[in-house]
Amino acid sequence: MSPIAPAKIILRGRKVVGGCAEGEALVTRDTISGWGGIDPMTGTVIETHHELRGVCFKDKVLVFPGAKGSSGWSAAFHLARIAGFAPKAMIFKVMTTKIALGAVVMRAPSVTDLDQDPLTAIETGDWVKVDGDRGIVEITKKA
Amino acid sequence: MRLTDQEKAMLDGAEGPARQKAMDLLVRYGEALGAERFVDVSNIAGVPGSSTLFLQDYYKEHGGGSFEDVFSRFDLDSDETVPFPKVGGNCCHLQGGMDPELWVEQGMSPDAFAHQQQDEAELARHGIQVLKTCTPYLAGNMPAYGEHCAWMESSAVVFCNSVVGARTNTEGRESTSAAMLTGKIPDWGFHLDEHRHGTHLIQVDVPVESVMDWGMLGYFIGDVMQENIPVVAGKLGQPDLIRHKHFGAAAASSGGVEMYHVVGVTPEAPSLETAFGSKKPVATIHYGPTERRRVYESLNSNGRDLDVDYVMLGCPHASIEQIGEAARLLAGKKIKDGRSLWMFTSRAVKSVADLHGYTKTIRDAGGLVMTDTCSAIGRTLPEGTKVVALDSAKQVHYLPAIMGIQAWFGSTEDCIQAALTGRWSGELR
Numbered sequence: 001m002s003p004i005a006p007a008k009i010i011l012r013g014r015k016v017v018g019g020c021a022e023g024e025a026l027v028t029r030d031t032i033s034g035w036g037g038i039d040p041m042t043g044t045v046i047e048t049h050h051e052l053r054g055v056c057f058k059d060k061v062l063v064f065p066g067a068k069g070s071s072g073w074s075a076a077f078h079l080a081r082i083a084g085f086a087p088k089a090m091i092f093k094v095m096t097t098k099i100a101l102g103a104v105v106m107r108a109p110s111v112t113d114l115d116q117d118p119l120t121a122i123e124t125g126d127w128v129k130v131d132g133d134r135g136i137v138e139i140t141k142k143a
Numbered sequence: 144m145r146l147t148d149q150e151k152a153m154l155d156g157a158e159g160p161a162r163q164k165a166m167d168l169l170v171r172y173g174e175a176l177g178a179e180r181f182v183d184v185s186n187i188a189g190v191p192g193s194s195t196l197f198l199q200d201y202y203k204e205h206g207g208g209s210f211e212d213v214f215s216r217f218d219l220d221s222d223e224t225v226p227f228p229k230v231g232g233n234c235c236h237l238q239g240g241m242d243p244e245l246w247v248e249q250g251m252s253p254d255a256f257a258h259q260q261q262d263e264a265e266l267a268r269h270g271i272q273v274l275k276t277c278t279p280y281l282a283g284n285m286p287a288y289g290e291h292c293a294w295m296e297s298s299a300v301v302f303c304n305s306v307v308g309a310r311t312n313t314e315g316r317e318s319t320s321a322a323m324l325t326g327k328i329p330d331w332g333f334h335l336d337e338h339r340h341g342t343h344l345i346q347v348d349v350p351v352e353s354v355m356d357w358g359m360l361g362y363f364i365g366d367v368m369q370e371n372i373p374v375v376a377g378k379l380g381q382p383d384l385i386r387h388k389h390f391g392a393a394a395a396s397s398g399g400v401e402m403y404h405v406v407g408v409t410p411e412a413p414s415l416e417t418a419f420g421s422k423k424p425v426a427t428i429h430y431g432p433t434e435r436r437r438v439y440e441s442l443n444s445n446g447r448d449l450d451v452d453y454v455m456l457g458c459p460h461a462s463i464e465q466i467g468e469a470a471r472l473l474a475g476k477k478i479k480d481g482r483s484l485w486m487f488t489s490r491a492v493k494s495v496a497d498l499h500g501y502t503k504t505i506r507d508a509g510g511l512v513m514t515d516t517c518s519a520i521g522r523t524l525p526e527g528t529k530v531v532a533l534d535s536a537k538q539v540h541y542l543p544a545i546m547g548i549q550a551w552f553g554s555t556e557d558c559i560q561a562a563l564t565g566r567w568s569g570e571l572r
Contacts, residue, residue, distance in 0.1 A: 016175045031369060031399070036519065036541040041197070048445065048544045068369060068399040070541075071295040074315035075190075078217065082201055096370055096399060097312040097332060100175035104168070105220045105317050110175075 009121055011137040013114035016100065021089040021109045022129040025122045025139075026060035028052045031094075034102060035072025043085025061128040062087040063118050066094035073098035078105040089130035091118045091137055111135050144173045144329075145180050153325060160225040161215070165321035168220050169329065172318055178329035185232035185326060186292040186309075188279050188299065189319025191218055191271060192227075193239065193262050196255060210265040218320035227269060230323040235272040235284050237296050238460070239263075240521050242513040243490075249513070249523040271323065275515040276489030278388065278460040280307070283491055288410060291334055293322040297401070298392035298459045298537065304402040306387045308410035310334050313401050333402060339411060340420030341404050343368060347377030348431040355534065355554040357386040359438045360430060361393030361400075362536040367428055370399040374418040376406045377430075385462055392459050393536035439571045442536055442552035445543040446567065453528040454510075454562040455518050455542070456555065457487030458535035463495050465555070466512065470501035472559045478509035479565035483525035486510060487517045510562070519545050532561040532569070 030051050032038070037047040043058035067073050080086045090103055090110040103110040109132030118137065122128060125142040146154065154170065156163040173181065192214040199208040202216055207224060215224040241251045241259055251259075266273050274282045277296050286292050286309035294300050294311040303309045312332045314322070322328045332338050351360050364373050373394070382390065382405065394400035404412035412418035456469060469486055478484050486505065488496065493514050496502045502512045518524055519541045524531070530549045533539050534557070543550045551561070553569030561567050 014177070017171075036545055046544050048540075066370070066399075069297065069396060071297050071300065071313045071315055074317055075217075078220075078317070079198070082198070082217075094370060095176060097176065097314060097318070097329075098399070101172050101315040101318050104171045104175050105315075107220075 007141060009139040009141070011114040011116050011118060011121060011139070013111045013135045013137065015132050015135045016110035016112055017103045017108060018133040019109040020129070020131050021061070022127065023059055023061045023088040025063050025124055025126045025128045026052070026055065026057055026087070027063040027119060027122055027124045029065065029119055031065050031068040033069030034067065034074065034076035034098065035070040037069055038076055038080065040076050040079035040085065041083050043080055057087045058085045060087050061089045061091065061130060063091045063122045065119065066092045067096050067098035067102065071098065074101040074105050077102045081106045089128070089132070091122070091128070091130065093118065111137060144170060144178060150181060150327065159228060161219070161227055162324050164215065164219040164221040164225055165324040166327070168317060168321045169325060169327055173329035173331070176329050176331045178331040180330045181327040182291050182330035182334050183326055184291045184293045184322055184328045186284065186286050186290055187232060187234045187319050187322045188237050188284060188292070188294040188296065189314070189323065190237050190295060190316050191320040191323060192265060196258070199258065210262060214320065218317055220317055228324070229270045232323070232326055233284065234270065234323045235274045235279055236266050237274070237279065237299070238277045238517070238520050239275045239515040241523070242515050245511060245513050248511065249521060250526065251523070274489060274491070276460045278489060281460065281462055281492055282489040293319050293328040295319050297395035298388065300401055301391035301395045301403065302387060304333055304339070305391060305404065305409050337420070339402060340372065340422055341374035341418045342371040342422070342425050343373050344424040344427040345373045345375045346427055346429050347375060347379055348429055349435050350378045352380040353554065354385055354389050357382060358389040358393045358536040359435060359442070361390035362397045362442060363430055363434055363438045364403070365394035365396060365398030365400050368394070368398050368400050370401070372402050372404070373400065374404045374406060374412065374415065374424070376415065379405065382408060385465060388459050388462070389535065396537040396540040436571060439552070442539050445539070446530070446549050446551040448530050448549060449567045451530050451532045451551065451561040451565060451567050452482055453525050453531045454482070454484040454558045455487070455531055455533055455538060456484070456558060458517055458533070458538035461486055461488040461492065463492050466492065466496045466501045467499065468555060469559065470504040472556060473508035473510060474504050476508050476563055478562045482562055482565050484510035484559070484562040485518070485525070486512050488512060488514055490514045518542055522546065524548070532558045532567060534558045
């Protein structure tokens with residue numbers, strides 16, 4: 001490896017939704033509510049006690065434990081996609097019906113069941129490439 | 144996923160383009176979950192085809208804004224509009240966006256109301272029952288023990304699994320709409336015996352009797368459980384339907400609880416051993432006076448001003464007993480000038496409340512009984528509301544965040560007292 005090339009970390013997991021996307025990581029240790037937890041029209045987390053409250057996830061690679069709350073999860077993120085405020089890709093730990101359906105209708109490359117904890121391996125601001133079909137996450141640590 | 148011949152045929156279009164699109168979506172969804180097959184479902188509760196004005200306008204600009212366009216493109220996640228056939232099975236529409244009679248009071252526009260009426264006619268025409276409630280089990284759709292369902296609405300899902308012993312995951316709008324056409328849903332999670340057993344023991348060390356206390360316990364459990372399955376034991380009174388409704392709704396809001404067991408109470412927990420199946424509890428978590436106080440404070444952390452403008456009751460939608468109780472507390476009294484009290488329920492329950500004179504008693508006191516929606520779902524508040532009082536932990540979780548207002552949490556009596564005096568005086572008793 002060239003000494004100037006930034007270190008890359010590879011995580012392997014399983015496909016949730018296929019396709020490739022890359023972008024800046026937005027990492028949270030809090031689960032995310034869809035309906036009532038985000039504003040789909042601005043792509044912002046609005047939940048009262050959430051650590052990302054007020055933060056916009058548009059075009060980010062969203063790294064989080066998983067989904068919680070209302071069954072309107074998929075519809076809220078679906079609406080965010082239509083309004084142009086969806087994340088580019090998703091990496092998460094706990095599979096639920098909310099997040100599976102949400103990832104499908106968001107049409108965002110998504111992976112889970114990774115061989116390392118993505119919440120430790122990835123930090124907000126890292127550049128992350130998600131290959132949904134192969135279940136591979138490539139992390140370039142921020143400078 | 145392994146598909147049956149009938150499912151393969153549907154996916155190939157043998158039953159028409161709408162069922163093909165629905166099946167395609169369900170296969171993508173099932174694969175995302177890691178499901179191996181589908182299960183047949185005939186009891187489906189969702190919100191098919193409804194659209195906000197934003198969605199309607201968006202689709203108008205992108206190929207058409209009719210009910211069929213929205214249903215195809217949003218509900219079935221299809222890139223083209225397909226003809227929408229009549230649905231099969233027992234399908235119902237959950238809560239909607241406005242009261243069909245009091246929409247002006249709710250601040251809705253004539254355009255939005257006309258649009259809602261059109262959507263409703265389409266639902267009826269397609270064989271979807273217009274229950275318009277988050278409590279279908281109080282309005283004509285009570286599943287049977289063991290029945291496989293595809294339900295949305297987290298508070299109804301947790302009730303369906305835990306109290307009834309029917310089987311559903313927390314489905315979404317798109318999966319329920321697709322299930323209405325296909326009668327299929329991924330055979331995953333709560334459809335399977337092994338995923339219905341408890342994971343954690345919640346030992347209740349402080350007496351839990353009132354509806355408010357059941358709500359607080361639910362809110363605590365949701366927060367500590369997230370998506371796990373609690374088995375609740377200890378100092379509990381016998382919960383009635385209202386207590387289950389408030390407990391489950393709260394646990395499904397602060398966390399993602401889709402099923403709980405109460406030992407000796409819920410149908411799949413005749414004993415502690417049965418509730419856990421062959422597994423041992425991952426952990427035992429205690430709920431005592433300290434935890435109870437902490438939950439109460441957390442639920443009241445949005446409140447600062449003691450002047451209350453608005454009292455909202457009926458989350459989840461009120462049962463007839465709850466409306467009767469509100470009428471009893473308001474009979475012969477007057478809500479303080481400039482304050483509002485709205486109580487939400489289903490049309491089915493309201494018709495009984497009308498019959499009993501409860502609706503009139505509440506109206507004579509200055510309150511309104513409304514149907515179909517709630518302040519959070521309909522994004523509707525009395526004009527100028529800054530501070531609301533609520534008797535639902537679930538509503539406290541959502542309404543201040545969605546509408547940017549302050550909220551107080553307490554008992555139904557505390558809330559009605561606030562409506563009568565205009566001041567919040569609730570406390571943890």
